[in-house]
Amino acid sequence: MTQMMSRRAVCAGLLAAPLIRPGRAAASAPAPLTARAASVQLAPPGYGMTEVWSYDGSLPGPVLRAAQGGRLSRRLVNELEVPTTVHWHGIRIDNAMDGVAGLTQEAVPPGGSFDYDFALPDAGTYWYHAHTNSMEQVARGLSGPLIVEEATPPDVDADEILMLDDWLIDPDTAQFYADFTAPMMRSHAGRMGNLIGVNGRFDHRLKAGQNARLRLRLINAANARIFVLRLQGMEGWTVALDGMPLASPEPLVEEIILAPAQRVDLIVDVTAEEGTPAGLLYAADDDSWQALVELEVSGRASDARRAAPQPLPRNPRMEIGGLEEATPREMRMEGGAMRGMASGRFEGRQMDFQELIQRGQFWALAGQVGRGADPFARYRLGETARITLVNDTVFPHAMHLHGMHFRQLNEGAAGPMRDTLLVMPQQSAEIAFVADNPGKWLLHCHMLGHAASGMSNWIEVV
Structure with missing residues (x-):
């Protein structure tokens, strides 16, 4: 069963708040996906237009649709005045196509372009968004839906x-x-x-x-x-x-x-x-x-309701084995206002509070403030990973793993496949996944301000 939590629990958590590498060659130039400024009527009538950063001039960006088992090819054209990249969120993708500036590619400069071309192994609902200075670029509008369609879709109107x-x-x-x-x-x-x-x-x-x-x-x-x-x-x-x-x-x-x-x-x-x-x-x-x-x-639409729907077709590689042999690791979330930030203490190490303020770094992940030179862990290709996410803060965190999906473990039972998991304050959650996708993969909080100010780490699959 999917795990649910109460609305009160969520509200309580929130109330605590006052060298560009070319992509794979294609037979013809990929269709452009242009990051540029635009004006949209975001606010209600009577208000002026809002200046946004957009893909192809719309907010959200255009719906990208493709068939499962096919490929998606797009040329990011950067008409913004700042560097940018595109991350294809939730796609079990080739590492060079993941779009993380400084980890999987260099950011695309103003006036530059980058060709993204990758396979689509899984049907489902995904999305794409900027992954360079994400907090600002996504907030300004750089995101859009990506739909990978099943060969046999469900019977819906x-x-x-x-x-x-x-x-x-x-x-x-x-x-x-x-x-x-x-x-x-x-x-x-x-x-x-x-x-x-x-x-x-x-x-x-x-x-x-x-x-x-x-x-x-x-x-x-x-x-x-x-x-x-x-x-x-x-x-x-x-x-x-x-x-x-x-x-x-x-x-x-x-x-x-x-x-x-x-x-x-x-x-x-x-x-x-x-x-x-x-x-x-x-x-x-x-x-x-x-x-x-x-x-x-x-x-x-009809005189009566239909029978309950059938399950959607399974995606490949959904099984996780080898849990007993997997090495358990702990990834602790620390910092933030009213706890670690107030004392400048992360994992028992004192940091000057004013230095934190000047750097704009308020969070730590696995005892590290921001993405470091070394990964949190290295896994052999095909190895099963087990990580306990410990939220030692007073705020909720949405933890996202790039490149692979995981299952949450609860008393020996494995929950549904996910790529982002909400971990509530003072709680923990254990996840498991098969490290079957080689490369450097980000693991970070998708409260993008938290990631920008320290809560970001990475793993490597070799």
């Missing part, structure tokens, strides 16, 4: 991508608050927006008839916000997490907790009658719910 996000906007100018290095945000829960929306709109709407069956692909593209969600006028099943299919669909009986970078695929039936409220709600606080997506119900 509509397949909807819902990319959830928030933006920190100055209401007087409709522009982003530009202080992306503010110590308060970096040392607390992260950069939280005052405008919340879906697919670049604050008022996203869908239409369907009663008894329509929808596939909802939810992607949390927010910089730091944990979305707590529930359905209204719909009932359904969770069928995939972070792109990976569940062994069987799980009925939705609890709220959905979606941390930054996580995805969930739902298959839902519209149960509401015409004219009654329906949609996707989010917990605005611990006591109230607001509409995130409104669903207009008109007529009937």
